[in-house]
Amino acid sequence: MTKKVVIIGGGPAGYEAALVGAQYDVEITLVERQGLGGSGVLKDVVPSKSFIAGANIKTDLRRADDMGLNHGIANASLSIDALNDRVRAMAAQQSADIRGQIVNAGVEVVIGSARFAEDQTEHITYNVEITPEGEESYVTEADIVLLATGASPRVLKGAMPDGERVLTWQQVYNLKENPEHLIVVGSGVTGAEFVSAFAEFGVKVTMVASRDRILPHDDADAADVLETVLKKRGVSLVKHARVDTVTNTGDGVVVRTADGREITGSHCIMSIGSIPNTAELNLEAAGVSYSPSGHINVDRVSRTTAPGIYAAGDCSDLLPLASVAAMQGRTSMYHALGEGVSPIRLKTVGNAVFTRPEIAAVGVTEQEIRDGKVQADIVKLELATNPRAKMRSLKHGFVKVFSRKGSGQVLGGVIVAPTASELIWSLTIAVTNNLTVYDLAESMAVYPSLSGSITEAARRLLVTDDLN
Secondary structure, rough: EEEEEEEEOOOHHHHHHHHHOOOOEEEEEEEEOOOOOOOHOOOOHHHHHHHHHHHHHHHHHHHHHHOOEEEEEEOOOHHHHHHHHHHHHHHHHHHHHHHHHHHHHEEEHHHHHEEEEEOOOOOOOEEEEEEEOOOEEEEEEEEEEEOOOOOOOOOOHHOOOOOOOOEEEEHHHHOOOOEEEEEEOOOOHHHHHHHHHHHHEEEEEEOOOOOOOOOOOOHHHHHHHHHHHHHHHHOOEEEEOOOOEEEEOOOOOEEEEOOOOOEEEEEEEOOEEEEOOOOOOOHHOOOEEEOOOEEOOOOOOOEEEOOEEEEOHHHEEEOOEEEEEEHHHHHHHHHHOOOOOOOHHHOOOEEEOOOOOOOEEOOOHHHHHHHOOOOOOEEEEEEEOHHHHOOOOOOOOEEEEEOOOOEEEEEEEEEEEEOHHHHHHHHHHHHHHOOOOOHHHOOOOOOOOHHHHHHHHHHHHHHHHHHH
């Protein structure tokens, strides 16, 4: 008998799983509220990175004077309305492309919602209640269920987004004009990315951080570089400030902190984390356990506590990255259909912050090395010493590589550069495949190139390792 698979959520985890399942003799139904690609394509990753790419044009124009183009090109203005039109169009096109792939693969797509039915009397299959948009609900049996419902922006009761002046990061793409003074609450990855982008637009920006620095969970050196760059672009940073309320005054906003400070501006973006979309799934009925935060508990092949039920992406308690979600989706489907899979190794996951300069990292952290948890050598090369960086007038950034003492095995690294999200791949390959600094040093980089700093760092670690 043909197995029935129900996938709830059509983001990177859901649609990648569907494409894997379509290769087998199974019947797949994918249920998605918004459109194929989910929030990752329609509201989060694709729109934000498209928006940032547009803002980064200003960065390149700003360097025009260094390149000898001194005819006012650096003062060219960008239309945020036109940029947002492009962002929304790109997201819609990407969603349509994914839908075409899914439908052509033979997957049934239902625009609507789904949850576990109250009645779960079967011991082998699960009853899933599906509600197509504008239609009556119906219940279907499923042998395998993948939960891939993603997450939504976290909000404060005293700072409820209104879509006009108090915004979540998903509402930025409706702006028609540049804010006069933008306040960004939250100093994590998303907040830092929008601060960087709007600063490039020439907007006055204030960032409100609850801790003593931006990007508190990232490499400290990288965060310091970004903070230096943002200050040069006129960004004000308010530290140790926990926000209580944000008020839309009609012609502006007032941000009030727990210690009584008030910060006024024209608009505010709330970037204070995400909440998993699991409250309406009726997880208890199927015996799926989850954390107090609502994240579904999974193992490294994305199994939940209930046989035959998997969870992937931001609704699970693994890393909230689109790349991880996609890998979880593929891994879970292969595993569910009886194929051998390798559990996800979190230390092999590369991540990036799409500020300008970008910040990317993989593997162990320098803090783990400093704390004695990992025995490793560290080499850091400033980007300003790289010939290609000099040609491009790049003044801020570095390459940092970590290798295990004795063996020289590459354990990780951090890159701060305009294209760090691309450059980190070489270190990700090294970490994933247990390569050594000798392997990196013997791999010839193009000259001149920013990647040359990676091989140079490896050569310096070879010397360090020989001295040990």
